Amino acid sequence: MNKKSKKTFSKKELFSLFESGNYQKVISKIKQFTIEDISHEEQESILLDSYQKLAHNHFIAGDVTRAVRDIDSLLQIHTSQKYEIIKLKYLCYMEYFADAVVLGERLILSSDKKIKQEAIFLYQLALMYNGNHSLEGTLLKLLPKSQQNYILGFAALLQEDGVSALKYFESSNPRAKIEKNNLEALKMIIKGEKPKGDLSNIKPLYRLLLVGEEEGLVNTKNSRVVKEELKGQFANQNKNRAMENLLLLQEAIDAKIIAQNVANKEEKILLIYNNISLLVEKQKENQALHLFMQYKEDLINLIESATLFIIIKSHTQDQKSNRALIVFLTNYLKLYHQKIAPFQIDYILLFLLNYDESWAINLAHTYNREHFIFFVKELSVAKVYSTSLQEKFNGIAKRYTMTNSHLINVAAKSLELLDEKIEQFDNQTRENFVEQLGALIQLLRNSDKVHRKYQASFLNLLKALAFVVQTFPYDRDPQLYEILFDAIEYFVDYFGINRVKLPLDIKAFFVSFDKKESIRRRNKHPKHKNVFEFVDMMLNEEYFKAFRYDFKEEEYDALAIKNQCIKNLQNAKEDPFAPLVALKEDYYKSYVHQLVLDLIAKSIELQIGNTDEIIREILSKLTISFQDTMIQAGLIQSIKKYAKNDLRVALVILEYAIGSIEHNRREYLWYLKWLESYILLFNNHHLKRNSLFDDILNEFLKIQKKKKFKSMNAAYTRFLKLDTQ
């Protein structure tokens, strides 16, 4: 009978299967097929390697039974101690310690030193696990010291002598870092310490014992039992640790743990409250809000809950909870209005204003918050100025409260928001609004004994008014401008505000008022050249503000400073030029140098005190000198201007300037031009020559003779004649 021959399989494909890690397929192909062009040695080698690798893979995956089966199959093909030592290891893992001891007894006689040592090591451990705790000293001595100590340590541990075990483990110093980590983990387990460091690379058993993670644990019966027992313990431990953290206010936890483990309702809600606070502290406001909403019916029983809810809502954009917030705060006020301070009621009402203005006003009526009603309701509908309104306002403004201050700021903010709608107003609405603005400004102007602490909020309101009023053309509503100007002037004097520190809107308003024309720009946004400029603009609020008006704030400030200095000088104030210090940072801007010259000129014109001293004082305030390039450039131009009004001013400044230049810096063209200007001033105005003039003339001739500046040649020739006269 013809026996059916085996099908063939290519060697190339077989190697390809091996390369791609399909060891099981390699084994089955060799069993089923005849492999083409393969030698017996080659086939056996690839089969052995496949079994070994397959066994290793099964072992790594925790399936030690299959790993042992693979090694057994391998040993049927080729018996070698190299593979038997692997089987010994697997048997130990499978806790087949009796079999391990039998195999180990044979392998410890191996002539291969490496195999012998490994076998002794495993054999000793297997013996111990098999219940035989007596160690064979002669065998042990054949192992490296480190392994000896390890076995001794384990022997002590299995006899529940943790102290000795730790002592031996301390002396066991494996070279490999991974083993060092394993040993550290083992010591942590014995000491009962909290796990620390990276636990990802340590033995799965140690990881299980330390943190309850079971990944990579070998799948034996005992390991399954241990795993189940430990998992329960770890779940309990994690829960307790979480609860401890919450009680110590260190970390927010899953609210389910609180709900499941705290039976007492009162305690439960206190813990929920603390948990929400911790979430807010960690800036997890959305989670905090979710939890608050879930327990709001219980949380309202805590007097602290309103503030917590308000904090959460201030930090979230959630709209869905708005209605719940209104209901919650309404009920809260019902429950606690007698327990909390009136300003706390105001605080809640202020917050509610953002959500439902009429509801907030209703509640203000319920709890008699008159000031609140005045600012939010009465003031906003007052179209006509009345003495009763004024009396009410004066009464409120006399006594400072933070709520009132906030409410004034709210009024300012609403005015600014209304500004955007003005262009859409019909005539009637516009008229009403102007009347309303007029009534409000008049109220401010006529207010009496306003508490000083209101300075910031009043200024804020005036700023908003200045901004809004400039929306209307001056010629259409000049009265509005006039009363606002009066009101601002009144408060600037009343509070003693430094004009330079006034808000931009007010400074611009002053300019509009002076020009009798609003300088506010109509288009809201500047035209941006490119995307980068646009981004800059978006990030810079000041840029936006500055674009509102057609003027330069810094120049306005400089002018205000100059006027203040002159006023101080006229009133003989001590240190009259002190305000100049505010310009120190703008030293490099040309207008500052011009301002300094103008101020010197004005001081000389006023003929107050010693002019030299005054000039020195002004210059020293800004550490400016006449030698500075910025002054050199503009001096002659300014001198010409001053000479037209008052020749004396021009001469005094020039004399001082010329005299202040150090000798080593006098041979420059700009200096010579100063000298030329001085000589020409004298000559053109037919002034009587004096010794100073002669000195200056001589100096001019001397320098020009030496330096021979082309542009000065004509003057030189002309002045030579003058010198001989």
Next chain:
Amino acid sequence: MIKKSPYEMLGLKDNFTFEDIKKAYRQKIRENPPEQNPQAFSEISDAYDILTNEEYFFKDAPKELYALAVDIKVDESPKRETSRYLKNIFEVPFQI
């Protein structure tokens, strides 16, 4: 930072009115005079200020988070018998 609730600091429980806050404050101050217990004195004063002085309230309360006292004892986890578990599972200590 989470602070203790000002109401709890002053020992204010369910039945009280706004007027009772002052009484509670005086009582607590008597119990904790500054020379004996400066820390407690300062905390009590802060708590009182938050509840009665609008400047303090507006400055601090809207930003502060408060904790409420909860006195719960957490069960201790049963201690694992390490050697028992190590007896049951074989682990090859050094790599083979």
